[in-house]
Amino acid sequence: MTALLEVDDLRVAYGKVEAVKGISFRVEEGQVVTLIGTNGAGKTTTLHTLSGLLAPSAGRIRFAGRDLERIPAHQIVALGLAHSPEGRHIFPRLTVEENLLLGAFLRRDAEGIADDTERAYTLFPRLRERRTQAAGTLSGGEQQMLAMARALMCRPKLLMLDEPSMGLSPIMMKKIMATVAELKAGGTTILLVEQNARAALALADHAYVMETGRISLSGSGSDLLDDDSVRKAYLGED
Ligand SMILES: Nc1ncnc2c1ncn2[C@@H]1O[C@H](COP(=O)(O)OP(=O)(O)OP(=O)(O)O)[C@@H](O)[C@H]1O
Numbered sequence: 001m002t003a004l005l006e007v008d009d010l011r012v013a014y015g016k017v018e019a020v021k022g023i024s025f026r027v028e029e030g031q032v033v034t035l036i037g038t039n040g041a042g043k044t045t046t047l048h049t050l051s052g053l054l055a056p057s058a059g060r061i062r063f064a065g066r067d068l069e070r071i072p073a074h075q076i077v078a079l080g081l082a083h084s085p086e087g088r089h090i091f092p093r094l095t096v097e098e099n100l101l102l103g104a105f106l107r108r109d110a111e112g113i114a115d116d117t118e119r120a121y122t123l124f125p126r127l128r129e130r131r132t133q134a135a136g137t138l139s140g141g142e143q144q145m146l147a148m149a150r151a152l153m154c155r156p157k158l159l160m161l162d163e164p165s166m167g168l169s170p171i172m173m174k175k176i177m178a179t180v181a182e183l184k185a186g187g188t189t190i191l192l193v194e195q196n197a198r199a200a201l202a203l204a205d206h207a208y209v210m211e212t213g214r215i216s217l218s219g220s221g222s223d224l225l226d227d228d229s230v231r232k233a234y235l236g237e238d
């Protein structure tokens with residue numbers, strides 16, 4: 001079976017410093033795949049490269065039958081690859097609804113956009129209550145909901161989430177992870193980058209561990225949850 005996303009020997013450098021040193025991984029349709037790893041391992045760099053915000057120095061990115069390496073970012077979104085970035089990057093002065101609609105900026109089907117706005121509010125009722133509120137006044141957890149909902153507004157084939165639980169209370173983190181599980185159950189394909197390795201591995205069909213620009217380990221989510229080195233390094237166990 002061909003994968004929805006296939007990354008082959010990808011390298012990315014900032015000037016002379018190579019941040020991603022030849023990684024290969026794949027995401028099949030309908031899967032949740034997670035990338036976990038320490039700070040500075042190259043996870044965000046990888047997602048930025050998939051989105052077309054950074055150019056790879058070598059390697060291949062194949063998505064939905066196309067080579068992405070030389071395709072500009074806005075066309076990559078149009079191909080169905082959506083990115084909810086680390087730090088959320090919502091537009092603070094715009095309302096919740098205006099932020100959501102920006103996620104549909106490439107679309108012209110008013111009815112479909114209205115349906116998807118409704119779906120976003122069903123997924124996140126908190127956003128419906130605050131639809132006319134300036135997004136900058138939302139709590140951190142609500143801003144995360146908005147960043148995810150905005151990414152879903154282009155009806156992506158693949159949703160990339162970069163640290164959705166960052167800085168959230170345990171309860172809000174659970175809520176966000178439950179939403180990821182709900183999206184998976186609804187058939188959304190997800191590439192999830194998370195510091196909370198336990199929650200990410202529990203959800204993931206397949207997982208990759210990144211260390212200083214390389215993939216050091218991979219396996220099913222449950223295999224890695226049982227792996228001694230993962231338990232010590234990422235799950236805080238002795
Ligand atoms: N714009 C940049 N210019 C130079 N170096 C950068 C830049 N962005 C990231 N780096 C470096 O690239 C490496 C990988 O960073 P990246 O943000 O991809 O890591 P990460 O795995 O997402 O880490 P974290 O878990 O802390 O978010 C780090 O050493 C970082 O300092």
Ligand SMILES: [Mg+2]
Pocket residue numbers: 043044045086162
């Ligand atoms: Mg990061």
